[in-house]
Amino acid sequence: MTEHHSTLPDLPKLSGLGQKDRIQxxxxxxxxxxxxxxxxxxxxxxxxxxxxxxxxxFIQQPLSNHSAYFWLAVIGIAFSFxxxxxxxxxxxxxxxxxxxxLEHEIDSRAGEHLLVWESLSGVLTRTGLLKSFFSMVKPLxxxxxxxxxxxxxxxxxxxxxxxxxxD
Numbered sequence: 001m002t003e004h005h006s007t008l009p010d011l012p013k014l015s016g017l018g019q020k021d022r023i024q025x026x027x028x029x030x031x032x033x034x035x036x037x038x039x040x041x042x043x044x045x046x047x048x049x050x051x052x053x054x055x056x057x058f059i060q061q062p063l064s065n066h067s068a069y070f071w072l073a074v075i076g077i078a079f080s081f082x083x084x085x086x087x088x089x090x091x092x093x094x095x096x097x098x099x100x101x102l103e104h105e106i107d108s109r110a111g112e113h114l115l116v117w118e119s120l121s122g123v124l125t126r127t128g129l130l131k132s133f134f135s136m137v138k139p140l141x142x143x144x145x146x147x148x149x150x151x152x153x154x155x156x157x158x159x160x161x162x163x164x165x166x167d
Contacts, residue, residue: 019153023109030102030115033095040092047088051081089129096124108149119145 017025054077096118103115118125121139123132 019109023106026102026106026109030099030106033099033102037092037095037099040088040095044085044088044092047081047084054081093124093129096122100125104146104149105152108152111148111153113142113145113148116142116145 058074100118100122103117103119106115107113119140120142121137123129123137126140127135127137
C-alpha cells in the first residue's frame with residue numbers, strides 16, 4: 001500500500017492553490033460550522049422548552065388508573081428526548097472540536113492568531129458540557145493560545161516556489 005501511495009503525484013503542488021485560496025476554503029468550512037453550532041444550540045433550547053412542557057403536563061397527571069399504553073407512550077417520549085439530546089450534543093461537540101482545529105490551521109497559515117473564539121472561550125472543547133453547567137467558564141487570556149504550526153507555511157512556500165514566474 002505504501003508503494004502505491006508513494007507513486008501518487010504531490011496533489012497540493014498540482015492544485016495551483018495559493019495560501020490565500022487555502023485560507024478562504026478553510027474559512028468557508030469554519031463559517032459553515034459556526035452556523036451549525038448556532039443552529040444546534042437553538043435546537044437544544046427548543047428541545048428543553050418542549051421537554052419542560054411535557055414534564056409539566058406529566059406532573060399534573062394522576063399516576064394511577066393509566067393503561068399500559070400511557071406508560072409505553074411516556075417511555076417512548078422520554079427515549080425520543082434522550083436520543084435527540086444525545087445526537088445534538090454529539091454533533092455540537094464534533095463541530096466545536098473541528099472549529100478549534102480550523103482556527104489553529106487558519107491562524108498558522110496566516111502567521112498570526114486571528115481566530116481565537118473556540119480556543120479561548122469554547123465551553124465544549126475546554127471543560128465539557130456537564131462541567132459547564134456547574135461552573136462559570138471564563139475565557140482564557142491570549143497568552144494561553146497554542147503556538148502556531150509552521151508546517152502550513154513551509155508547504156505553501158514549497159508550493160509557490162515550484163510554480164513558474166508567469167503563473
